[in-house]
Amino acid sequence: MLEGSTFSEIHETLLRHAVNSKELWHRYVRSKPAVVGLFLLVGFVFVAIFAGSISGFDPLRTGVGPILQPPGRDYWFGTDDSGRDVFSGVMYGTRVAFLVGLAAVLGSTIIGVIIGSIAGFAGGRVDDLLMRFTETVMIIPTFVLALLLVAIFGSSIWNIVVVITVLSWSWAARLVRAEFLTLKGREYVEASKAVGSSNWFIIFREILPNAMTSVIVNASLQIANAVLIEAGLSFLGLGDANVVSWGKMMYDAREVIRFAPWTSLIPGAAIFIMVLSFNLVGDGLNDALNPRLKETRAK
Amino acid sequence: MKMRTPCRCHVVMSESRTMKGYVIRRLLQTVPTVIVIILLNFVLIHMASGDVTYMLLGSEVGDPETIQHLRQTFGLDRPLHEQLLIYLAQVLQGNFGVSYWFREPVLNLILERLPATILLMSSALSFAVILGIVLGVRSSRKPYSPMDSAITVSSLIGYSLPVFWLGELLMVIFALWFGLLPSGGLHSVPTGQIMTTEGILDMLRHLILPTVVLGTSQLALIYRLTRANMLEILGQDYIIAAKAKGLDENAIVYGHALRNCMLPVVTVIGINAGFMFGGAVLTETVFSWPGLGRLMYDSLLRRDYPVIMGVFIFISIMVIIFILITDIAYAYLDPRVRYK
Numbered sequence: 001m002l003e004g005s006t007f008s009e010i011h012e013t014l015l016r017h018a019v020n021s022k023e024l025w026h027r028y029v030r031s032k033p034a035v036v037g038l039f040l041l042v043g044f045v046f047v048a049i050f051a052g053s054i055s056g057f058d059p060l061r062t063g064v065g066p067i068l069q070p071p072g073r074d075y076w077f078g079t080d081d082s083g084r085d086v087f088s089g090v091m092y093g094t095r096v097a098f099l100v101g102l103a104a105v106l107g108s109t110i111i112g113v114i115i116g117s118i119a120g121f122a123g124g125r126v127d128d129l130l131m132r133f134t135e136t137v138m139i140i141p142t143f144v145l146a147l148l149l150v151a152i153f154g155s156s157i158w159n160i161v162v163v164i165t166v167l168s169w170s171w172a173a174r175l176v177r178a179e180f181l182t183l184k185g186r187e188y189v190e191a192s193k194a195v196g197s198s199n200w201f202i203i204f205r206e207i208l209p210n211a212m213t214s215v216i217v218n219a220s221l222q223i224a225n226a227v228l229i230e231a232g233l234s235f236l237g238l239g240d241a242n243v244v245s246w247g248k249m250m251y252d253a254r255e256v257i258r259f260a261p262w263t264s265l266i267p268g269a270a271i272f273i274m275v276l277s278f279n280l281v282g283d284g285l286n287d288a289l290n291p292r293l294k295e296t297r298a299k
Numbered sequence: 300m301k302m303r304t305p306c307r308c309h310v311v312m313s314e315s316r317t318m319k320g321y322v323i324r325r326l327l328q329t330v331p332t333v334i335v336i337i338l339l340n341f342v343l344i345h346m347a348s349g350d351v352t353y354m355l356l357g358s359e360v361g362d363p364e365t366i367q368h369l370r371q372t373f374g375l376d377r378p379l380h381e382q383l384l385i386y387l388a389q390v391l392q393g394n395f396g397v398s399y400w401f402r403e404p405v406l407n408l409i410l411e412r413l414p415a416t417i418l419l420m421s422s423a424l425s426f427a428v429i430l431g432i433v434l435g436v437r438s439s440r441k442p443y444s445p446m447d448s449a450i451t452v453s454s455l456i457g458y459s460l461p462v463f464w465l466g467e468l469l470m471v472i473f474a475l476w477f478g479l480l481p482s483g484g485l486h487s488v489p490t491g492q493i494m495t496t497e498g499i500l501d502m503l504r505h506l507i508l509p510t511v512v513l514g515t516s517q518l519a520l521i522y523r524l525t526r527a528n529m530l531e532i533l534g535q536d537y538i539i540a541a542k543a544k545g546l547d548e549n550a551i552v553y554g555h556a557l558r559n560c561m562l563p564v565v566t567v568i569g570i571n572a573g574f575m576f577g578g579a580v581l582t583e584t585v586f587s588w589p590g591l592g593r594l595m596y597d598s599l600l601r602r603d604y605p606v607i608m609g610v611f612i613f614i615s616i617m618v619i620i621f622i623l624i625t626d627i628a629y630a631y632l633d634p635r636v637r638y639k
Binding site: 033132135136138139140141142143144145147148149151152153224228231232235236237238250257258261264265268269271272275276279280283 | 331332335336339343346347452455456458459460461462463464467468470471475570572573574576577578580581584595596599600602604607608610611614615618619622
């Protein structure tokens with residue numbers, strides 16, 4: 001069992017896993033779009049933290065200025081039809097977008113990793129059953145079901161987070177299962193078994209760490225997706241009325257888009273830029289973490 | 300042929316290798332999925348607060364006769380497991396309940412709106428597939444050229460555009476500022492003239508913006524996929540051999556490489572059908588397009604639950620059928636799939 005290839009395999013996976021942060025960084029910054037994405041993302045984090053000091057007004061307070069004021073010196077992004085400051089709304093909206101994106105993806109990734117690990121490690125009938133279930137969840141039109149669930153259970157921000165979590169774990173589950181199937185047969189895992197490691201040890205210490213790179217890339221792309229779902233729900237009037245969300249700002253502005261397009265288009269641009277930045281970072285991470293893939297593509 | 304459960308049918312080897320065997324197997328696999336979706340709705344109806352009749356009829360204050368009739372049809376006085384079977388049977392027969400707002404069976408409403416959605420989706424899909432493949436092939440022939448980089452970056456942008464924002468943006472620019480295209484709806488000619496040449500041209504003008512809006516993210520996806528696959532295929536031995544033989548470059552790209560590259564595209568179209576329906580709800584809302592999505596949005600505002608649920612089940616079943624068709628098409632194009 002412990003043949004010559006074992007060492008090289010361990011070495012290879014170690015190389016893949018023990019991410020040399022300096023080299024990773026070098027590979028990451030080689031791609032211009034990835035750097036732009038990171039730059040934008042850092043900007044959003046900054047805005048989310050300092051939203052209170054950057055924006056001059058309470059984003060929910062009506063009548064802080066004249067209604068439907070176009071963007072200008074006093075109100076940078078103008079005001080909406082009840083005299084709320086659009087700039088303050090866009091700044092505060094960053095917080096909700098981050099909250100929904102991070103919370104939903106953290107939850108769905110945990111669920112996905114658990115289900116994927118069980119399926120991939122157990123194999124056989126358990127795997128069959130779990131994957132059938134996962135495929136069914138994947139087939140169901142996510143956004144349409146999200147609409148239905150939020151309409152029935154109410155549209156508080158936490159309900160929205162739970163709905164997105166429940167509907168988006170399937171991708172992580174499939175990914176982790178696939179990684180388990182490949183890694184399970186590797187000789188370093190066989191070697192670990194041979195020296196008497198427990199199943200838990202093999203799952204958590206030998207296999208999962210090596211599956212993490214693809215999980216992280218997936219998570220970054222899923223955050224973009226979660227932000228889009230929340231924005232879409234809010235745009236259709238199913239957002240939480242007590243928080244400032246970009247989608248909800250667009251919903252509120254739909255009646256006046258003809259005379260005051262900024263009330264709707266500026267918050268929408270914020271959604272677009274945030275989604276784009278997560279997609280760019282996810283793509284950049286993917287290329288940096290899987291350099292071999294890039295090389296074969298470049299050929 | 301020996302079968303145990305519908306989801307895991309054990310077909311005799313020789314049978315499974317034929318197209319017929321594959322189609323039967325795939326058909327049987329879809330049965331549990333459909334049941335799970337209907338089951339999910341049943342659970343939701345019972346979990347939601349309020350009377351079950353409310354979820355099926357949309358209002359407690361409907362006229363007593365209709366309520367009584369509905370209670371009987373769905374067996375609401377029977378035990379829960381019997382109710383489930385009755386519900387399953389009713390839904391499979393196309394009975395999704397009665398709309399509270401329209402006082403009409405939900406299925407009628409759905410079938411009335413279906414053509415507009417199918418028109419929009421097929422138009423968006425054609426736009427995405429044709430342009431995606433053309434651009435993907437173009438990019439792959441000169442990889443890493445400025446042109447390729449520009450299209451690739453645009454595809455990431457296209458993939459990140461929220462449909463509703465893109466919709467409003469294009470509407471403001473093309474309809475409100477320049478007045479080039481209509482800002483919404485399906486027609487602007489009188490009902491009598493819809494089938495005339497003028498009426499059809501008018502409808503096509505209404506179709507342009509929603510098509511672009513719904514198709515853009517699919518276009519970006521198909522482009523990326525085509526480019527990546529073409530790059531891989533163009534580096535393979537049989538292509539190099541074809542080149543060595545002195546075959547014309549165009550003949551190689553379009554005759555050999557593109558054919559093999561079509562298969563993954565077919566699969567992606569199937570997988571994305573559900574995603575596209577979500578986009579259709581948003582697109583139809585922005586452009587007041589009289590389809591299923593708009594029906595869902597209007598029903599959400601009215602909390603017309605029977606319609607919302609009916610549309611969900613209907614869309615889910617359409618997606619399942621769509622995936623089935625793309626899978627069968629894949630198996631037809633690539634015989635290796637049938638052996639799995």
